[in-house]
Amino acid sequence: MLEIQQLHKVFPNGVVALDGVDLFVPRGEILGVIGRSGTGKSTLIRCINRLEEPTSGSILLDGRDVTRMRGGELRATRRRLGMIFQQFNLLTSRTAAENVALPLEVAGAGRAERRRRALELLALVGLEDRAGSYPSQLSGGQKQRVGIARALAAEPSVLLSDEATSALDSETTDSVLDLLRRINAELGVTVLLITHELDVVRRVCDSVALLDAGRVVESGPLGEVVARTGSALATGLLPSLGRVEVGESEIALDVVLLDDDADERLAAALTDGARVEARATERIGDRRVTRALVVTDDAADAPRLADELRVRGARAEVAR
């Protein structure tokens, strides 16, 4: 479990990169932290592993405050935080297996043990046949797999990923995200995943926090966020309905319903003259999410229709 309370970071030049961040990542979950460039995402990760000294606040890792740790305790804690980087940060003079073994070397493991673990981890990420390859002989996706294997070498309880897929094409991104999801499920490792892409959040995260100017401005489990009225995150996470033609005199409601009985509730709410013009269903986080465009030719009836939908637990907003 990772809990961050009122974290502040002011750089010596006066830049306030973190302005009171509160975050909670339950054990075994994947939390996505999303935000524009320059909003403090990398600073947040660098404070968690103390590459930057936080100005104030606390970072509780399994109940112990990382900001107060010194010496041996800090080094041991850093080993329990696996890092994955956008630019992979592999040593070019070392093979894949030797890169993966690096954290084990630092931890003082013997040669045979390092070799055994490195091969095991490379197999876990699907690179058992590339153990002897150098980074220059690997594709971007393969390099990131080596980076993930290395991050797992010291059996971390938390993985910190800073834009891990930002340097990869979309197909490779998908396979790396699938790998992270599988590792999370198989090893139970908690993941804090930093990204500027909502698509990444939708694909792998259980919950999401939106960072803006060094603060968390919205957060929650994906399945809840998408059903919120006025959510800055919902639009980007919801299934797209494509282009829909709506008549001049008609009113369209953008409707979101959670869970399996969405269709029945939608049908029950429809009043005379209203129809479902488009609908899409997707699993988002741990919920089944249905989005529908409900159109009525009776503009005066639209508020009543919206109420009928809300009574049945739907989010209903006038689409235009």
Ligand SMILES: Nc1ncnc2c1ncn2[C@@H]1O[C@H](COP(=O)(O)OP(=O)(O)O)[C@@H](O)[C@H]1O
């Ligand atoms: N070492 C530093 N000294 C001064 N300002 C910094 C330093 N590192 C980052 N910043 C500033 O802190 C803010 C947040 O940066 P960063 O955490 O890298 O954002 P993000 O990762 O979201 O793009 C930016 O305004 C950036 O210019």
Ligand SMILES: [Mg+2]
């Ligand atoms: Mg960054």
